[in-house]
Amino acid sequence: xxxxxxxxxxxxxxxxxxxxxxxxxxxxxxxxxxxxxxxxxxxxxxxxxxxxxxxxxxxxxxxxxxxxxxxxxxxxxxxxxxxxxxxxxxxxxxxxxxxxxxxxxxxxxxxxx
Amino acid sequence: xxxxxxxxxxxxxxxxxxxxxxxxxxxxxxxxxxxxxxxxxxxxxxxxxxxxxxxxxxxxxxxxxxxxxxxxxxxxxxxxxxxxxxxxxxxxxxxxxxxxxxxxxxxxxxxxx
DNA sequence: CCTATATTTCCAGAATTATGGAAATAAGGA
DNA sequence: TCCTTATTTCCATAATTCTGGAAATATAGG
Numbered sequence: 001x002x003x004x005x006x007x008x009x010x011x012x013x014x015x016x017x018x019x020x021x022x023x024x025x026x027x028x029x030x031x032x033x034x035x036x037x038x039x040x041x042x043x044x045x046x047x048x049x050x051x052x053x054x055x056x057x058x059x060x061x062x063x064x065x066x067x068x069x070x071x072x073x074x075x076x077x078x079x080x081x082x083x084x085x086x087x088x089x090x091x092x093x094x095x096x097x098x099x100x101x102x103x104x105x106x107x108x109x110x111x112x113x
Numbered sequence: 114x115x116x117x118x119x120x121x122x123x124x125x126x127x128x129x130x131x132x133x134x135x136x137x138x139x140x141x142x143x144x145x146x147x148x149x150x151x152x153x154x155x156x157x158x159x160x161x162x163x164x165x166x167x168x169x170x171x172x173x174x175x176x177x178x179x180x181x182x183x184x185x186x187x188x189x190x191x192x193x194x195x196x197x198x199x200x201x202x203x204x205x206x207x208x209x210x211x212x213x214x215x216x217x218x219x220x221x222x223x224x225x226x
Numbered sequence: 227c228c229t230a231t232a233t234t235t236c237c238a239g240a241a242t243t244a245t246g247g248a249a250a251t252a253a254g255g256a
Numbered sequence: 257t258c259c260t261t262a263t264t265t266c267c268a269t270a271a272t273t274c275t276g277g278a279a280a281t282a283t284a285g286g
Contacts, residue, residue: 003132010127013200015244016120026204035263045246050264052244069253069262077204084197087126091139091190128274148233158276163234165274182232182283228286235280243272250265256258 001086005060009083012059017044018052025062025075032074034067114199118173122196125172130157131165138175138188145187147180 013019020042025033033041039049053073056062060079065072126132133155138146146154152162166186169175173192178185 003129007127007129007132010123010132011243014120014123014127016116017244019116019120019123023200023202026201029204036261039263046263047246047248047265048244051246054264055243066253069260071263075204080200084200087136087193087197088139089136091142091188124273130274149231152233159233160235160276160278161274164276167234168273179283182230184233230285231283233280233282236278237276239275241272241274243270245268245270248266250263252263253261255260 001082006083006086008059009061009079012055012061015052015055017042017048018056021049021052022056022061022075025073026077026080028074030074032065032072034070034072036070038073114195119196119199121172122174122192125168125174128165128168130155130161131169134162134165135169135174135188138186139190139193141187143187145178145185147183147185149183151186 013022021038024038024041035046035049035053038044038053039046042049044052053062053064057064057073061076062073063076126135134151137151137154148159148162148166151157151166152159155162157165166175166177170177170186174189175186176189
């Protein structure tokens with residue numbers, strides 16, 4: 001991951017409504033949620049929600065698909081993991097970070113982040 | 114962790130210089146780095162660096178201590194882990210997130226995040 | 227006390243971002 | 257085609273953030 005992608009992803013998450021929205025999608029899992037359901041859950045006007053969905057999508061953190069009349073959004077987990085990995089890359093100069101429980105993210109890889 | 118703390122931490126990281134700075138400190142480990150060394154490594158004017166250090170510190174992501182004439186900064190790993198955990202909280206509706214390698218952060222807890 | 231080093235504070239201009247109502251677009255069914 | 261539902265685009269206002277030079281503050285040593 002490159003620095004400007006990471007900045008874009010962090011900026012996308014650094015907003016009250018978008019953070020709540022992203023977490024909602026993280027918790028919803030692979031099946032995702034329709035835009036209308038999100039607007040209702042978060043009590044945000046449609047036009048504002050659409051703006052925030054666009055921001056998250058531009059940052060690569062969520063995906064959309066159309067299903068009948070609804071547009072379904074879901075979290076893009078691998079993008080999220082790439083971000084977490086980037087943040088903690090080469091952490092603690094390789095010393096293991098004790099006694100703090102840092103460096104968690106990098107220990108379970110070998111898969112496509 | 115509460116939502117507004119998470120937003121503050123993400124906003125602090127969502128800036129080119131601050132992200133590079135934070136990662137530099139993550140990689141430097143517990144011994145940290147002096148402000149001057151950071152300014153040199155990142156090629157940022159002192160006043161700008163000081164602004165960014167203040168932002169990161171206000172968000173709880175870094176700590177400072179004085180050592181002789183220098184002020185040493187280091188990453189606050191537990192705050193970082195609290196943020197990562199918050200982002201992925203209850204992820205994938207408990208289904209395990211396969212086939213994506215998400216949900217990494219929460220699997221190694223039992224320690225003070 | 228004077229000097230050198232290290233870092234922060236002050237400031238104002240430039241740039242970016244969030245908001246929500248109203249209108250526009252898209253899809254599906256009668 | 258016409259109607260209903262679902263979502264996005266447009267727009268102007270308001271608010272926030274970044275920048276870096278110059279001056280101020282803090283520490284240490286001679």
